[in-house]
Amino acid sequence: MNKKAINLRDKFLLIKEHWTPKVIAEMNDYQFKLAKLEGEFVWHQHDDTDEVFIVMDGQLRIDLRDDAVTLNQGEMYVVPKGVEHKPYAEKECHVMLVEPRGVTNTGDQDGELTAQNDVWI
Numbered sequence: 001m002n003k004k005a006i007n008l009r010d011k012f013l014l015i016k017e018h019w020t021p022k023v024i025a026e027m028n029d030y031q032f033k034l035a036k037l038e039g040e041f042v043w044h045q046h047d048d049t050d051e052v053f054i055v056m057d058g059q060l061r062i063d064l065r066d067d068a069v070t071l072n073q074g075e076m077y078v079v080p081k082g083v084e085h086k087p088y089a090e091k092e093c094h095v096m097l098v099e100p101r102g103v104t105n106t107g108d109q110d111g112e113l114t115a116q117n118d119v120w121i
Contacts, residue, residue, distance in 0.1 A: 008034065008056060012094050014121045019113050021097055021105055022121040033097040034121070035105075037089040044107035045084045049100050052078050058093030062086070 011024050011034050019041060021033035037060060053060060054076040062069045062077060063086040069077050079085050106114045 008096070011121055012036065012056070018092070019105065020115040020119075022119050024121060026101065029101050030098060031101050031103075031118075033099070035095050035097060036092055037087060037095060038092045039089065041087045042106055042109050042111060042113055043084055043086045044109040045082055046079075046099075046103060046107045047082055049103060050078050050081050051103070052076060052096075052098040053087070054096040054098070056094040056096055058089060058091060060093045060095060061088045061090075063088060 006024055008024075011022070015022055015034060015036050018036050018038045021035040023031045023033050025032040034056075043063075053062065053071060055071040055073055057073055059073075060071045062071070062079065065084050071077055102117060104114060104117060
């Protein structure tokens, strides 16, 4: 059991690439991941799980097929399972994601933005 606090600011300093979530902790079968986002992601969905976006710094827009949700620092949004979405950050944005272990960042889509899973920092 780890008895040290996890410093989110220090962990974000270790992330060099955009759109590559890194695991910082696990609880039961869920992972807490940090990512730096900038620019446009791909349309995708997660058929088997919801996905939580928590904005730690910056602003994130999550496009939905019929709407969009804009998140500012300190705000969160849960994308329900099966809902197609596309994150977008005009400027670099820092987010925490909460999702089950093994979830691929691009969901049902493979491509150049698909990140390696279960990479810890």
